[in-house]
Amino acid sequence: MATAQRLDNAANLDWWRGATIYQIYPRSYQDSNGDGIGDLAGIVNRMPYIASLGVDAIWISPFFVSPMKDFGYDVSDYCDVDPMFGSLADFDAVVDAAHRSGIRVMIDLVLSHTSKEHNWFKESSRDRTNNKADWYVWVDPKPDGTPPTNWLSIFGGSAWQWDASREQYYLHNFLTSQPDLNFHNMEVQDELLDVATFWLNRGVDGFRLDTINFYFHDAELRDNPPLPIEERNASIAPSVNPYNHQAHLYDKNRPENLEFLRRLRAVMEPFGAAAVGEVGDAQFGLEILGQYTAGDDLMHMCYAFEFLAKDQPTAERIVSVLRKVDEVAKDGWPCWAFSNHDVERHSSRWNLPPSAQRMFATLIMCLRGSVCLYQGEELGLPEAFVGFDDLQDPYGIEFWPEYVGRDGCRTPMVWVSDNQNGGFSEGRPWLPVASEQLAMSVEAQENDPSSILHHYRKAIQFRHAHPALEIGGHDKLKNDGDVVSFERHLDNQVILCAFNVSETPSDFALPSGDWQPIGMELGSAQISEDGLIHLGPWQICLRVKQ
Numbered sequence: 001m002a003t004a005q006r007l008d009n010a011a012n013l014d015w016w017r018g019a020t021i022y023q024i025y026p027r028s029y030q031d032s033n034g035d036g037i038g039d040l041a042g043i044v045n046r047m048p049y050i051a052s053l054g055v056d057a058i059w060i061s062p063f064f065v066s067p068m069k070d071f072g073y074d075v076s077d078y079c080d081v082d083p084m085f086g087s088l089a090d091f092d093a094v095v096d097a098a099h100r101s102g103i104r105v106m107i108d109l110v111l112s113h114t115s116k117e118h119n120w121f122k123e124s125s126r127d128r129t130n131n132k133a134d135w136y137v138w139v140d141p142k143p144d145g146t147p148p149t150n151w152l153s154i155f156g157g158s159a160w161q162w163d164a165s166r167e168q169y170y171l172h173n174f175l176t177s178q179p180d181l182n183f184h185n186m187e188v189q190d191e192l193l194d195v196a197t198f199w200l201n202r203g204v205d206g207f208r209l210d211t212i213n214f215y216f217h218d219a220e221l222r223d224n225p226p227l228p229i230e231e232r233n234a235s236i237a238p239s240v241n242p243y244n245h246q247a248h249l250y251d252k253n254r255p256e257n258l259e260f261l262r263r264l265r266a267v268m269e270p271f272g273a274a275a276v277g278e279v280g281d282a283q284f285g286l287e288i289l290g291q292y293t294a295g296d297d298l299m300h301m302c303y304a305f306e307f308l309a310k311d312q313p314t315a316e317r318i319v320s321v322l323r324k325v326d327e328v329a330k331d332g333w334p335c336w337a338f339s340n341h342d343v344e345r346h347s348s349r350w351n352l353p354p355s356a357q358r359m360f361a362t363l364i365m366c367l368r369g370s371v372c373l374y375q376g377e378e379l380g381l382p383e384a385f386v387g388f389d390d391l392q393d394p395y396g397i398e399f400w401p402e403y404v405g406r407d408g409c410r411t412p413m414v415w416v417s418d419n420q421n422g423g424f425s426e427g428r429p430w431l432p433v434a435s436e437q438l439a440m441s442v443e444a445q446e447n448d449p450s451s452i453l454h455h456y457r458k459a460i461q462f463r464h465a466h467p468a469l470e471i472g473g474h475d476k477l478k479n480d481g482d483v484v485s486f487e488r489h490l491d492n493q494v495i496l497c498a499f500n501v502s503e504t505p506s507d508f509a510l511p512s513g514d515w516q517p518i519g520m521e522l523g524s525a526q527i528s529e530d531g532l533i534h535l536g537p538w539q540i541c542l543r544v545k546q
Contacts, residue, residue, distance in 0.1 A: 004096035004203045007104060009272025016206065016274035016300050016370060017333060018470030019056035020460050021106065023208075023374045025341045026063050026085055027071060028412045031425035038412070038424070040081065040090035047097040049442065053378060054460040057104035059208045059276075061341055063091070064110075067117045069177045070394065071410075073210060074115035078195040088202075095203040104205035106276070111192050112214040113178045120191075121179055125165050135188050136179050137171035137217055138163075150223045151251040152243045154236070154280075156398050159251060173214050173251065175394060183215045189260055193267050200271045207268075212277030212302065213288050216257050218250035225249065227283075235305040236280045238403040244282065253281060253288060261298050276335045276370070277302040286324050293332030301370050303335040308343045312350035315479035315501045322367070322477055322486070334369035339377050345409050348383035358455050359499055359538040362522050365463040366488065366497045366542075368474045375413055376437075378456040379445060384411040384434030392431060407431055414441040458521050466518075466544075468493040482506050483535065494545040500535035508533045508541060515543035 009015060030042025040063060043050075050058060062072030063085040072082070081087055098105045114121055124132040139148040139160070147160035147169050153176075160169040161176045171180040181188050196207065224246040237243045261277075268275065277299045279288045285304030292299045306321045307313060313321070325334050338346040338360060347357050357380050364371050386407040391397050396405015414437045415423030422433045422441060445451035463469045472490030479485075482502035488495045496515055500506045508525075509532055517524060519542030525533050533541050 004092045005099040006203055007099050007102070007205065009104075009205060013272050014471070015056070015104065015272070016276075018370055018463075019104075020054070020365070020371045020373065020463065021057045021059050021276070021335070022050060022053060022055040023059045023061065023340060023372055024050075025061045025375060025410055027061075027430060028410050028424070029375060030413065030415070031427065031429070034425060034427040035084070036425050036427040036429045037084050039084065040086040040094050044090070044093050044097045047094075047101055047103075050098075051101040051103060052457070054457055054464065055103065055373070057106055057205065058098060059106040059372065060094070060108060062108045062110060062210075067115055067177070069115065070175055071392070073110050074113075074117075074175065074178045075110050076115040076117040076119075078109075079198050092202070099203070105203070106206040106208050106274075107199060107204050108210055109196065109199075109207045110210040111181070111195075112211045113172065113174060113180045116177045116179060120181075125163055125170075128166055128168075134185050135182055137182050138166060138168045139171070139221060140168055149221050149250070150246070152224075152246060154241070154243050155395055156241060156243075171217060171251075173211070180214070180217065183217075183256070183260060184219055189263065193263060196264060196267050200268065200273055204273065205271075206274040206276070206300075209275055209277040209299070211280055212261075212292065212299070213257065213279050213281060214252045215260060216254035217252070218254060220250075222250045224251060231283065233282050233309070235282045235285075235309040237282070238399060240399050240402040247283070248281065253284065258291065258298065261292060265297055265299065274300040276300065276372070279304045281305075286321070287328045289325070289334060290329030290332050293329060293334075295331060301333040301335040303337055303372065307336060307338050308340065310344075310349060312352070313501070315482050315484045315499075318363075318484050318501065319477050319479040322474075325369075326477075335372055336364050336367050336369050337372040337374070338364060339374040339409065340372065341374065341410055342406055343409065345374075345377070345381055345383045347377075347380055353503070353538070354380060354452060355538040356503070357452055358523065359501070359540055361452070361456055362459050362462075362519075362540050362542075363484075363497075363499050363501075365459045366469055366495075368472070368488065371463075373456075374409075378453050379414070379437075379440050379442065380452040381414070381434075381437050381440060383408040384432075384437060386411065386431060390432055411437070414438055416443040417441045455522070462519060462522060466493065466495055467491075468495050476511075480506075480508070483508050496541070496543040496545070498533070498535070498541040500537065500539050503537045505537060506535045508535055510543065514546040516546050518542050518544050 029038040032041035064075045065077035065082045066072045124135045151159040153159045227247045232244045289302040393405035393407045411431045412424035417438045445453035468488040468490040472488045477486045485498040524542040
């Protein structure tokens with residue numbers, strides 16, 4: 001294989017702490033060959049733009065060999081690139097181009113399940129005596145022929161699918177074409193650790209771990225209890241999905257997962273690699289984040305869905321979440337995100353005017369933890385409308401029209417405004433380019449000094465310029481009406497951060513001390529003659545203590 005340039009992670013084992021990570025959904029980033037699907041070569045072509053953002057790392061959503069029933073999250077070969085995205089040589093070129101730009105590369109590992117097309121499942125499903133017979137979760141039916149438990153799939157319906165070859169049910173927490181691996185089998189664990197090693201040897205700097213809390217199931221196959229209606233929320237599944245009606249105690253979130261995570265961390269340590277885990281749980285996401293990131297032998301960081309939820313976070317809600325993290329993850333490290341490939345873009349989800357988008361961009365850069373930005377977020381892109389006839393997402397097709405799926409946040413990146421495909425492809429894109437987004441293209445915003453793209457660059461640069469924001473602690477969290485405020489501190493540096501999380505003006509009084517203004521380029525408010533800071537709608541105040 002070609003040897004890609006490497007960054008020296010061993011010299012900076014904490015490179016991930018406070019990092020800004022840019023998520024790339026490769027199908028929709030840049031098409032290099034005109035087939036309408038983004039690819040790895042397209043990412044290489046756009047590396048100068050990525051570098052211009054000032055991000056520390058990229059996270060690339062799955063590009064492995066796959067039948068694409070769930071667009072790459074159904075893997076049929078963990079150690080090769082699907083031809084639609086290119087080749088292993090193209091991946092090496094991505095790593096090399098990123099590293100030459102000082103950017104680390106994290107890839108999306110989907111370890112909880114594979115595709116039915118994976119050779120492991122083909123062998124496992126053949127009979128009950130083959131070498132991989134126990135690599136997936138196979139269970140006999142109840143005496144009446146019904147599934148062994150009441151567990152539900154997050155994509156709708158039972159989490160059990162009947163297989164005529166073995167005359168047994170297999171577990172699938174997602175699509176029926178995504179059978180769950182049996183992590184109680186040590187051979188399965190060993191094989192997956194070998195997958196991680198393969199990519200680490202190839203030069204990756206870490207992993208985003210899909211559905212990290214779904215790895216193990218309850219070996220006793222106990223039914224999930226019902227969840228009281230007042231405790232339900234739609235943070236990880238839409239309200240129309242009966243998945244929300246259960247307390248998911250036995251189909252995920254199992255304590256056995258901790259030991260596997262320790263094994264995975266041990267594999268990563270010699271490479272100085274880092275992992276961010278996706279915790280999908282509507283009730284205990286932050287608690288699990290704390291469990292999985294405690295100490296230095298588990299995961300480096302995790303993100304939950306608190307700020308990926310439907311409702312715009314109020315000042316009270318933001319402070320509540322941050323305090324909860326301090327309580328349940330005091331020894332861990334969170335990773336924050338407002339948007340990703342699975343949720344409606346937050347500019348639309350929270351119905352944010354441009355000034356609010358700027359405020360939230362600055363806020364996330366001031367939080368204790370690391371940050372994930374989703375491609376197009378830096379352009380302020382709204383959710384795209386995708387008609388039913390153009391839908392690709394099986395989740396949306398299943399629950400249409402009450403839930404329209406995830407295609408609206410996955411439409412192609414818009415690079416230029418004077419092209420019907422936004423500069424994404426010379427062919428017909430796999431999803432239509434949103435016409436309403438063309439005026440917000442990279443090209444248009446590059447030429448506008450007041451654009452949100454330039455604001456994101458300034459906010460990222462501001463974070464880099466103040467170590468207290470990247471790796472420091474925080475305290476004095478509070479909300480006063482619509483204003484969130486806290487202090488970030490490291491060594492002798494103390495930074496005061498205040499945010500008006502509303503469309504109405506608010507007053508803010510500086511605490512005692514000599515606080516000098518910073519962040520003027522981000523719209524930080526000045527002190528008035530009456531000694532108060534009068535925050536306009538969605539305005540911020542940033543100060544450093546002398």
